[in-house]
Amino acid sequence: MSAPTSAIESVLVENRVFPPAEAVVKAARIGGMAAYEALCAEAERDFEGFWARLGREHVRWTKPFTRTLDESNAPFYQWFADGELNASANCLDKHIGTPVENKAAIVFEADDGAVTTVTYKELLARVSQFANALKAHGVQKGDRVLIYMPMTIEGVVAMQACARIGATHSVVFGGFSAKALNERIIDAGAVAVVTANYQMRGGKELPLKAIVDEGIAMGGCESIRNIFVYQRTSTACAMVEGRDKTFADALAGQSSECAPVAVGAEHPLFILYTSGSTGKPKGVQHSTGGYLLWAKLTMDWTFDLQPHDVFWCTADIGWITGHTYVAYGPLAAGATQVVFEGIPTFPHAGRFWQMIERHKVSIFYTAPTAIRSLIKAADSDEKVHPKNWDLSSLRILGSVGEPINPEAWMWYHRNVGGERCPIVDTFWQTETGGHVITPLPGATPLVPGSCTLPLPGIMAAIVDETGKDMPNGAGGMLVIKRPWPSMIRTIWGDPERFKKSYFPEEMGGHIYLAGDGAVRSADRGYFRITGRIDDVLNVSGHRMGTMEIESALVAKTDLVAEAAVVGRPDDLTGEAICAFVVLKRSRPTGEEAKQIANELRNWVAKEIGPIAKPKDIRFGENLPKTRSGKIMRRLLRSLAKGEAITQDTSTLENPAILGQLAETN
Ligand code: PRX
Numbered sequence: 001m002s003a004p005t006s007a008i009e010s011v012l013v014e015n016r017v018f019p020p021a022e023a024v025v026k027a028a029r030i031g032g033m034a035a036y037e038a039l040c041a042e043a044e045r046d047f048e049g050f051w052a053r054l055g056r057e058h059v060r061w062t063k064p065f066t067r068t069l070d071e072s073n074a075p076f077y078q079w080f081a082d083g084e085l086n087a088s089a090n091c092l093d094k095h096i097g098t099p100v101e102n103k104a105a106i107v108f109e110a111d112d113g114a115v116t117t118v119t120y121k122e123l124l125a126r127v128s129q130f131a132n133a134l135k136a137h138g139v140q141k142g143d144r145v146l147i148y149m150p151m152t153i154e155g156v157v158a159m160q161a162c163a164r165i166g167a168t169h170s171v172v173f174g175g176f177s178a179k180a181l182n183e184r185i186i187d188a189g190a191v192a193v194v195t196a197n198y199q200m201r202g203g204k205e206l207p208l209k210a211i212v213d214e215g216i217a218m219g220g221c222e223s224i225r226n227i228f229v230y231q232r233t234s235t236a237c238a239m240v241e242g243r244d245k246t247f248a249d250a251l252a253g254q255s256s257e258c259a260p261v262a263v264g265a266e267h268p269l270f271i272l273y274t275s276g277s278t279g280k281p282k283g284v285q286h287s288t289g290g291y292l293l294w295a296k297l298t299m300d301w302t303f304d305l306q307p308h309d310v311f312w313c314t315a316d317i318g319w320i321t322g323h324t325y326v327a328y329g330p331l332a333a334g335a336t337q338v339v340f341e342g343i344p345t346f347p348h349a350g351r352f353w354q355m356i357e358r359h360k361v362s363i364f365y366t367a368p369t370a371i372r373s374l375i376k377a378a379d380s381d382e383k384v385h386p387k388n389w390d391l392s393s394l395r396i397l398g399s400v401g402e403p404i405n406p407e408a409w410m411w412y413h414r415n416v417g418g419e420r421c422p423i424v425d426t427f428w429q430t431e432t433g434g435h436v437i438t439p440l441p442g443a444t445p446l447v448p449g450s451c452t453l454p455l456p457g458i459m460a461a462i463v464d465e466t467g468k469d470m471p472n473g474a475g476g477m478l479v480i481k482r483p484w485p486s487m488i489r490t491i492w493g494d495p496e497r498f499k500k501s502y503f504p505e506e507m508g509g510h511i512y513l514a515g516d517g518a519v520r521s522a523d524r525g526y527f528r529i530t531g532r533i534d535d536v537l538n539v540s541g542h543r544m545g546t547m548e549i550e551s552a553l554v555a556k557t558d559l560v561a562e563a564a565v566v567g568r569p570d571d572l573t574g575e576a577i578c579a580f581v582v583l584k585r586s587r588p589t590g591e592e593a594k595q596i597a598n599e600l601r602n603w604v605a606k607e608i609g610p611i612a613k614p615k616d617i618r619f620g621e622n623l624p625k626t627r628s629g630k631i632m633r634r635l636l637r638s639l640a641k642g643e644a645i646t647q648d649t650s651t652l653e654n655p656a657i658l659g660q661l662a663e664t665n
Contacts, residue, residue, distance in 0.1 A: 016448065017446070018445065020441065020444070028440070029300055029304050030301060031442045033443050033445075035443060036440055036456065039457075051068055055289070055293055058296045059289060059293050061083045061084060062085055063083055064083055065265060067080070067081055075499060075512075078265075080290065080485070084263065084264055084265070085262065085265065086164065086288075087328065088131075091163075092331065095120045096124065100334040101121045104117045104336045105122075106153055106156065106337060107338050108339045108341070109342075110200065111200035111341045111346070113347075118153055127160040127258075128256050129251050129256045129258070130247075132255055133161075133251050134162070135258075137250070138225065139167050141166030142167070142168070144188040144189055144190045146169075146171075146185055146193045147194045148181060149196055149199075149317070150341055151342075163269060164260050165258070166261040166267060168188075168267075170188045171272065178214035178218065179608070180215075180607075180609055182221065183280075184283075186221060191224065191225050192228065193216075194230075195212050196209065196231070197231055197236070198232050199341075202345070203347070208232075210238065212227060213240075228245055229245065231247065265290065266289070267287070268286065269287060269291055269292070270323065271283040271285050272284050275543045275544050277534040277545060277547060282497065284488050285489045291434075291486045292328065298324075298455070299311075301435075302398070302438050302440065302455075303363050303398070305333050310362050311362070311363045312338035312364050313365040313366075314364075315365075315400070319430075319542075348384050349373075349384040353386040357390045362393050362395045364396075364416070365398035367401040368401065368402050368404040369540040372405075378415075396424065397417050397421045398425075399424070400426045400541070401541030402574045409423060409448035422439065422442075423439075425438065425449075431488040432484075432488075433488070436484070437451045437453065438453075447526055451529060452527065454527070457484060458484055459481040460481075461479055462475070462478060462520055466507065472521065473519070475518065477514075477517060478527075478529070479512060479513055480511070480514065487512065515536060517530040538567075539611065542611050546567070549565045556603050560581060560582070560584065563580065563581045564579070564631050566578050566640050568637065568640035573615075577614040578636075579614040580620060580636055582622055582623060596619070597617035601613045616665075618639075620660040621657065623636075624657055639661050639662055
């Protein structure tokens with residue numbers, strides 16, 4: 001990558017452009033903007049023909065599709081609907097008999113630094129054996145299996161094994177609470193849970209199986225017949241006779257060969273719960289064919305994956321990034337990937353850089369929050385600065401999950417990428433299945449803080465509330481005007497909510513509304529995401545609904561009368577959660593307020609998970625409301641930021657309340 005076109009030192013200047021170096025363009029799959037534009041033109045010219053070609057090239061079908069896109073029941077779009085395939089066969093069996101079969105598929109580095117490697121051939125045997133164990137316990141095609149696992153080879157094995165027998169997995173991040181698990185088991189109607197006795201994070205042993213037990217004990221989980229428990233550590237955990245089995249027991253005597261079950265392209269590969277603008281998380285349902293195409297295609301397009309690459313995506317399998325770019329994409333592409341258990345700051349904040357050197361990582365994909373926390377650590381301790389490690393193996397860097405601020409982009413570019421590696425700032429969502437707006441490393445001139453341009457075939461635009469296009473330079477709502485293969489198919493069990501959430505009637509009912517605000521630059525038409533336009537927060541790249549946290553708070557019925565939650569900007573976590581609470585008792589102050597705030601934080605951790613704990617909790621005798629009783633959230637957002645209230649407060653029922661709510665605890 002060449003030097004910036006101007007040598008302005010201030011990183012706040014966002015108009016610097018970093019074109020890819022000539023050598024990078026020459027070697028890339030999509031080399032240069034002309035190649036990118038040719039693909040876009042092909043998609044414009046013959047939309048279905050374009051996707052049909054890619055669907056045939058990148059996916060192995062047991063029954064080829066004859067129809068590409070079915071729009072007859074929009075927005076319930078169907079892709080490749082009469083084709084049949086198996087996702088696991090596309091990730092594993094496909095490589096057998098090729099030079100990839102003995103290549104390392106996963107290089108697993110545990111929390112304590114211990115490394116385990118499995119080849120493609122070995123991984124296929126392990127997946128097949130676990131698939132046989134699932135079958136032996138009555139799990140069938142179409143059943144839902146809940147996976148609550150730490151980052152392990154076994155976590156990927158469990159997902160792939162479900163895919164192999166046509167069971168639909170629903171992975172729940174290991175940081176979610178018993179209550180969250182209970183709700184997801186019930187909503188999905190899961191027949192089995194795959195978990196571990198404990199997980200290791202930063203040297204600490206944290207329970208998983210005990211949380212599953214607690215979640216099931218909350219009731220309504222009669223659908224669960226089996227629980228498979230991976231022994232991650234040697235500590236014992238409670239086991240229920242007849243229902244619970246260790247991995248070792250479940251696998252004993254099972255063959256390491258299992259024929260993959262062919263499913264229709266639209267068969268649900270997985271459900272993944274994510275936060276929306278109501279209190280109840282949505283089960284985002286993905287297909288098998290279109291999703292798999294995207295996982296494979298974006299490995300090639302966005303990461304320009306080459307046979308010698310060592311790919312490392314730091315995301316947990318509990319999030320969509322860990323689905324597409326750990327469990328499916330790298331395997332479908334035949335890559336060697338690093339899988340990591342632990343946290344970036346243990347045993348020291350140089351862990352990521354040390355791992356890049358140790359495993360000779362060439363493509364590194366992480367979140368801005370991690371980068372910002374490692375910048376802070378390196379600033380205060382030279383010993384954990386990336387310069388202490390040999391990062392010369394790197395050739396491409398990636399960012400995902402939240403907007404990356406230009407300062408963090410520049411630091412990543414200089415100190416990790418050695419001013420040589422393109423940074424792909426990938427914009428996407430649980431609902432999009434994979435990248436939708438992103439630079440291509442061998443083509444797109446980069447602008448710090450911009451996710452640049454849509455992938456070929458992604459008809460992204462910025463519109464007003466009626467669906468009218470906004471000119472470049474003017475902000476609006478991000479939409480995708482045509483369907484794409486890896487898009488969300490429905491919300492599990494709630495098709496009406498699917499239509500309402502994503503395909504507004506005012507825009508005609510068939511255009512996908514992303515829920516983000518965005519603006520295109522006046523000069524290049526590059527997209528920059530300005531943040532969510534709904535009641536969804538992004539805290540450390542984790543998606544959280546304000547209503548979800550409010551529901552959790554008011555569920556503490558002995559204490560809380562009313563609660564309103566808003567986000568405020570935070571230098572480290574992007575956004576921070578700020579809760580305004582009215583108690584059923586008198587308004588506390590001083591030490592007592594601090595103590596009750598802590599009690600409420602722990603309560604939210606129990607209701608949802610530690611990631612949803614409000615950073616800031618404030619108490620008032622009431623919330624700022626209009627005379628008609630509507631909470632004025634704009635005012636709360638200003639209060640959360642510590643701003644002076646300049647808005648008109650004349651319609652407020654109770655203006656005196658603002659003073660109370662400005663006080664932090
Ligand atoms: O607000 C956008 C933000 O993350 C949201 C999606 O969150 P989730 O479904 O959890 O998926 C995260 C991983 C793909 C989006 O609506 N977001 C994601 N990537 C970016 C981003 N915001 C700005 N720039 C990005 N690159």
